[in-house]
Amino acid sequence: MRFSRISKALGVATVVALAMTACSGGSTGTTNTSADTTKVITAFGGEPQNPLLPANTNEVYGGRVMDLIFSGLLSYDASGKTVNEMADSIDSTDSQNYTIKIKSGEKFSDGSPITAKNFVDAWNFGALSTNAQLNSYFFESIEGYKDVSAMAADGKTAAPTAQTMSGLKVVDDTTFTVKLAQAESDWKLRLGYTAFFPLTEAAIADPKAAGEKPTGNGPYTLKTWNHNAELDLVPNPNYTGPRKPKNAGVTFKVYTTADAAYQDLLADNLDVLDGIPASSIKSFQKDLGDRSIVKAYAGNATLTIPSYLPAFQGEAGQLRRQAISKSIDRNLIIDKIFNNTKKVAKDFTSPVIEGYSDSVSGADVLTYDASAAKKLWDQANAITPWDNSTFTIAYNVDGAGNKEYVDAATNQIKNALGIQAEGKPYATFKELRNDVNKKQLTGASRAGWQADYPSLYNFLGPLYGTGAGSNDGNYSNPAFDAKLKEGLNAKSTDEGNKIFNEAQQILFKDLPVIPLWYQAQTGGWSNNVTGVDFGWNGVPLYYNISGK
Amino acid sequence: MLRFIFRRVLQVIPVFFGSTLIVYYLVFSMSGSPIDALSGGKPISPAVVAQLTAQYHLDQPFFIQYGIFIKNLFTFNLGTSFSGRPIAAIIGQAFPVTARLAIMALAIEAIFGVTAGVFAGLRKGKLFDGTVLIASLVVIAIPTFVLGFVLQFVVGVKLGWAKPTVGSAADWADLTLPAVVLGLVSFAYVLRLTRTSILENMNADYVRTATAKGLSRRRVVMVHILRNSLIPVVTFLGADLGGLMGGAIVTEGIFNVPGVGNTLYRAVLAGEGPMVVSIVSILVLVFVLANLLVDLLYAWLDPRIRYA
Numbered sequence: 001m002r003f004s005r006i007s008k009a010l011g012v013a014t015v016v017a018l019a020m021t022a023c024s025g026g027s028t029g030t031t032n033t034s035a036d037t038t039k040v041i042t043a044f045g046g047e048p049q050n051p052l053l054p055a056n057t058n059e060v061y062g063g064r065v066m067d068l069i070f071s072g073l074l075s076y077d078a079s080g081k082t083v084n085e086m087a088d089s090i091d092s093t094d095s096q097n098y099t100i101k102i103k104s105g106e107k108f109s110d111g112s113p114i115t116a117k118n119f120v121d122a123w124n125f126g127a128l129s130t131n132a133q134l135n136s137y138f139f140e141s142i143e144g145y146k147d148v149s150a151m152a153a154d155g156k157t158a159a160p161t162a163q164t165m166s167g168l169k170v171v172d173d174t175t176f177t178v179k180l181a182q183a184e185s186d187w188k189l190r191l192g193y194t195a196f197f198p199l200t201e202a203a204i205a206d207p208k209a210a211g212e213k214p215t216g217n218g219p220y221t222l223k224t225w226n227h228n229a230e231l232d233l234v235p236n237p238n239y240t241g242p243r244k245p246k247n248a249g250v251t252f253k254v255y256t257t258a259d260a261a262y263q264d265l266l267a268d269n270l271d272v273l274d275g276i277p278a279s280s281i282k283s284f285q286k287d288l289g290d291r292s293i294v295k296a297y298a299g300n301a302t303l304t305i306p307s308y309l310p311a312f313q314g315e316a317g318q319l320r321r322q323a324i325s326k327s328i329d330r331n332l333i334i335d336k337i338f339n340n341t342k343k344v345a346k347d348f349t350s351p352v353i354e355g356y357s358d359s360v361s362g363a364d365v366l367t368y369d370a371s372a373a374k375k376l377w378d379q380a381n382a383i384t385p386w387d388n389s390t391f392t393i394a395y396n397v398d399g400a401g402n403k404e405y406v407d408a409a410t411n412q413i414k415n416a417l418g419i420q421a422e423g424k425p426y427a428t429f430k431e432l433r434n435d436v437n438k439k440q441l442t443g444a445s446r447a448g449w450q451a452d453y454p455s456l457y458n459f460l461g462p463l464y465g466t467g468a469g470s471n472d473g474n475y476s477n478p479a480f481d482a483k484l485k486e487g488l489n490a491k492s493t494d495e496g497n498k499i500f501n502e503a504q505q506i507l508f509k510d511l512p513v514i515p516l517w518y519q520a521q522t523g524g525w526s527n528n529v530t531g532v533d534f535g536w537n538g539v540p541l542y543y544n545i546s547g548k
Numbered sequence: 549m550l551r552f553i554f555r556r557v558l559q560v561i562p563v564f565f566g567s568t569l570i571v572y573y574l575v576f577s578m579s580g581s582p583i584d585a586l587s588g589g590k591p592i593s594p595a596v597v598a599q600l601t602a603q604y605h606l607d608q609p610f611f612i613q614y615g616i617f618i619k620n621l622f623t624f625n626l627g628t629s630f631s632g633r634p635i636a637a638i639i640g641q642a643f644p645v646t647a648r649l650a651i652m653a654l655a656i657e658a659i660f661g662v663t664a665g666v667f668a669g670l671r672k673g674k675l676f677d678g679t680v681l682i683a684s685l686v687v688i689a690i691p692t693f694v695l696g697f698v699l700q701f702v703v704g705v706k707l708g709w710a711k712p713t714v715g716s717a718a719d720w721a722d723l724t725l726p727a728v729v730l731g732l733v734s735f736a737y738v739l740r741l742t743r744t745s746i747l748e749n750m751n752a753d754y755v756r757t758a759t760a761k762g763l764s765r766r767r768v769v770m771v772h773i774l775r776n777s778l779i780p781v782v783t784f785l786g787a788d789l790g791g792l793m794g795g796a797i798v799t800e801g802i803f804n805v806p807g808v809g810n811t812l813y814r815a816v817l818a819g820e821g822p823m824v825v826s827i828v829s830i831l832v833l834v835f836v837l838a839n840l841l842v843d844l845l846y847a848w849l850d851p852r853i854r855y856a
Contacts, residue, residue: 047814049586051632058590129595132603134586136593149595157602158595211632227633227641228806229716253716253804256813260804263712267705398817428817430585437584462591469591 035530038248039547043540044261044273045252047228051211054197055126055133064539065231065252066194069109069216071241073100073119074192080298080352080454080536082192085241086114086217088174090191095183095489104174107238108200109221116176120168122199124148127165129158131207135195137469138452141187143167143179183489185496190453219243219543220250228254246531246546268526272540276522278401282339288524296343297538298350299450299519300459303393303409306441306473307512311387319380321511324391324444325365326373327416328409330516337404338517345515348507349459350451352536355497362508366515370416377417390420392443394436396429406446409516436472447472447513454536455493456500460484464512475512553840560836564829571828572614575821581606582819586630604630617822626826629815635823638811639830643793645718646800646807649727650792652720656731657738658785665742665781666774672747681743684736696729696802713804726803730796734788738781745777752776778849786842790835 048062057066067075073087088101106114125131127139129149139145144165152159167179180187190196198217203210214222219241220233231252235245253270255261258277264270266287276284276292285292305312305321312320330344343351345366346358380386393410395402403423410421424443426432435441449470451458461484462468466476483503490496521538530548535541583592583600601607605616620627626635668677687695703725704712714722749755750773758772793808800809808827815823847853 047631049631049818059588129593129599132596132599134592134596136596137591140593149593151595151598156598156607158598160595208632226716227638228811229718254806255713255804256810257801257804260713260802263700263705264804267708267712269711269713429588430582430817430819431578433584433588434581 035246036547037246039528040249040251041247041529041542041545041547042251042253042269042271043542044258044270044275045231045254046256047254048231050134051208052214052222052225053126053133053203053207053211054122054199055131055135055138055195056211057194058134060539061252063194064542065222065233066197066214066216067218067539068220068233068250068542069214069218069222069236070194070197071216071218071239071243072192072194072197073102074188075241075243076192076454076536077242078533078535078541080354082189082454083242085192085243086119086198087191090188092188095185095187095491096180098178098180098188099171100176100178102174106217106240108215108217109236109238110200110215111238112200113173114198114217115173116170117173118198118200119196120170120176121201121204122197123168124164125199125204125207126195128163129160138190138193138195139165141180141182141184143181145181182485184457185488185490186455186457186493189455189493190458193453219245223249230254243541243543245543247543250542250545265524265526268528271526271529272523272532272542272545273525274521274523274534274538274540276524281522284522284524291527292522292524293532293534294341294520294522295534295538296350296352296518296520297450297534298352298454298536299448299538300345300348300350301342301446301448301516301519302345302348302513303444303516304436304441304447304473304513305444305511306439307476308439308474309441309443311384311389314383316380316383318510319376319383320386321514322365323373323376323380323417324413325511325514326367326369326376327413328514328516329368329412330366331368332412333405333408334517337401337408342517342520345517347501348464348504348513348515349456350518353451353454353456353459355456355494355500357501360501360504360508362505365508365511370412373416374418377419386419388419390422390443392422392424394424394426394432394441394443394445396426396432396446398428402446405516439472439474444514445472448519450519450537456497457484457487460500460503460507461488464507471512473512475510477506477510480506480510553844556836556840556843560833563836564832567832568618568825568829569614572617572821572825573610575816575819575824576610576613578819582630585818613821617825620822621826621829627822629820629823630818635826638823639808639826642806642808642811642827643830645723645805646793646809648718648720649723649730649796649800649805649807650789652723652727653730653734653792654785654789656727657734657788658781660731661735661738662742662774662778662781665739666746666769668739669743669746669750669777670769672743677743680739684739687732687736692729692733692796693798693802695732696726696799699725699729700802714806716806718806723805726799726805729803730792730799734784737784741781741784742777745780746773749773749777775849779846782842782845782849786838786845789838790831793834793838794831 046061049059050056050062057063071085074082075085077083086102086106088103090098090100092098102116108114123139126133127136127145127148142165144167147162148160148165150159150161170176200215219236219239221236223232223234225231234249258275259279261270261273262277262280265273334342346363347360349356393406395406406423410423413421436445462470464475465484466481480503483499487496487499490499521534525532528548529545531544531546533541583597605613628634664680668680671677700712703709710725755772758768797809797813800807812827
């Protein structure tokens with residue numbers, strides 16, 4: 001799930017005040033016996049950027065609504081572990097051929113039965129390029145995706161050679177099989193993501209209407225969508241899964257700024273806010289007391305140093321990256337700018353993901369050591385001298401806090417390495433992405449990743465695999481690609497995770513990006529609700545919240 | 549008179565094309581493709597990019613894109629936003645909210661501004677005059693966002709007299725607090741304009757004549773002084789109405805008003821050319837109409853003014 005521009009700002013502003021592990025419980029989870037399950041919860045939200053179709057929802061505000069009004073084969077619990085929703089079983093012996101059985105008797109909110117065909121049709125709809133669904137690439141692992149996303153010979157127009165993917169087959173009403181183009185041991189983990197939700201037949205026949213008034217199968221249904229103002233969700237009586245609502249509905253209020261939402265929260269005019277605005281980050285724990293939360297989620301912040309920059313190629317380039325990594329005092333930045341809160345990165349993934357290790361061999365390159373950094377830099381200069389140009393870090397000004405930490409990092413680099421270094425501001429996230437996508441950066445750029453689904457591979461494959469979709473720095477290392485492939489071919493997720501951590505050892509040497517810190521979500525709730533906790537992705541678990 | 553109105557309405561045509569062309573070009577030249585904003589840094593299938601590019605004519609040169617927009621405009625089809633909603637519906641929802649806010653703000657600044665201005669002008673140098681002069685200077689000196697945040701925090705959060713933000717209905721009651729913030733700054737200007745104008749006219753020949761005729765003080769002030777003093781004030785209010793209808797981006801942001809300012813702000817960030825230009829075109833019309841209204845008011849206020 002990607003960050004919209006505004007949420008990006010919030011994400012950067014998020015601050016961890018407690019130790020990552022200690023804060024996960026926080027003041028939450030106390031089951032109040034007098035909890036009022038008849039209360040409608042009001043929650044912070046934004047206007048969904050796209051029509052509410054599973055394969056077209058790729059940003060956080062639409063995503064939080066979709067996750068409540070739809071239910072996929074799986075869902076993720078607060079710690080990121082998968083829990084069966086519609087799935088009865090998902091079996092595979094070779095990580096390439098999957099047999100999926102769904103529970104019988106499940107119904108959409110309109111009463112129509114949910115069958116294997118609803119899943120297969122929805123996935124085919126999402127993948128077909130002419131439907132222009134933003135999450136289309138999520139189906140790329142499935143055999144036949146190449147045909148539904150084929151391009152015409154001119155390379156400019158979409159010209160699918162098939163309407164459906166050959167890897168999907170309906171066996172009977174409750175069974176379908178999936179054949180992937182290649183083995184992927186973590187494929188199962190992604191089935192809880194928005195793109196994989198089922199659709200009714202009516203929705204596929206008229207996606208425009210369905211995007212405006214979706215019929216789902218989740219814990220809630222969308223009752224009214226008052227655009228740019230609010231979305232009203234009420235419990236879905238047909239839902240039988242594990243996320244049973246403990247309230248009488250959720251109303252998402254659309255905010256343009258989190259500042260306004262924070263004032264509403266202080267006045268008990270809003271029940272749940274995730275993403276405390278930068279202006280209140282230093283005071284929110286004092287303002288809210290035990291109604292505040294800081295919780296790690298599956299996201300991180302990095303600096304990308306593109307491999308297409310001449311000075312950062314070959315052995316000299318490798319040494320230079322290591323030197324820059326060692327010249328940034330992450331603890332000091334976290335202390336002074338983020339109020340001693342985020343947590344220093346120890347790898348390329350996130351500590352809330354299963355299989356995470358804080359002691360991958362080579363991780364010491366992330367430790368601050370100015371004199372070692374200078375030595376590495378001099379070694380690099382002995383191979384090919386630095387051209388005395390200014391080292392820049394590109395960042396978007398519209399993300400709160402970006403300027404502060406980029407300025408701090410460039411100052412540290414300047415002091416440690418004795419070179420010129422400065423931030424390179426872009427007015428908007430969009431403009432920064434434009435240069436990143438066109439591979440036109442002239443220096444490093446700030447970057448970050450929030451996992452779409454809780455998997456180590458999701459932090460590695462899409463970002464550092466040769467030619468991968470989000471490989472902004474054009475990183476390519478055959479040894480790393482081979483390790484990724486080996487991990488995907490593993491018989492189980494656990495086994496795969498071990499191999500993925502070995503793959504990280506290669507990354508620590510090459511440093512395609514320089515890991516900075518892990519993200520955490522900040523939030524708070526009003527005096528009127530109880531039972532607030534945030535999930536693995538930093539989004540509140542709305543169904544668990546009750547009135548007081 | 550009718551001829552005058554007709555000529556003024558004709559002026560709208562070049563103003564309309566000129567302003568839409570410029571604004572469309574500005575949005576067009578913003579670096580970064582709107583599809584980058586849509587994908588938000590996540591990978592996106594090249595086939596999907598191709599499909600979206602064709603759908604929104606993003607691959608066409610500037611004049612073709614502008615032409616398509618104008619053609620659609622005259623067939624009353626503003627197209628859809630990237631979120632798939634008809635632009636006309638989005639605008640139709642935002643404008644009434646901003647209109648309510650603007651009318652309230654305008655009423656506040658006009659009623660309180662003119663009243664206080666008259667009293668201050670009539671009692672020049674007295675305590676009341678001094679107090680409002682200083683107070684208005686303070687209000688002008690404080691930036692709107694400071695005023696907005698302070699009132700929101702004090703009235704909305706601490707005192708709880710009003711909701712800190714505007715609800716989804718955006719009704720009159722909800723909009724009172726943001727309207728006060730919006731109205732306050734212009735209130736100060738209106739007050740000072742009225743006061744100065746009153747002072748000027750108080751010694752005019754026709755006022756002395758009216759007083760000499762034995763008219764009551766009340767009639768002299770209301771009909772002779774005030775009416776003639778209102779011309780600069782009305783000019784200011786007319787221009788202000790246009791500005792208020794354009795949506796006060798800062799104030800709408802602070803109070804989360806689902807109005808034109810917020811909608812425009814989001815559309816600019818998303819690089820949605822057609823949406824930005826559609827809103828701006830309507831604003832152009834509002835400005836022109838407001839100015840026309842002001843010109844017509846001149847004649848009513850000052851019978852010496854005639855339209856040829």
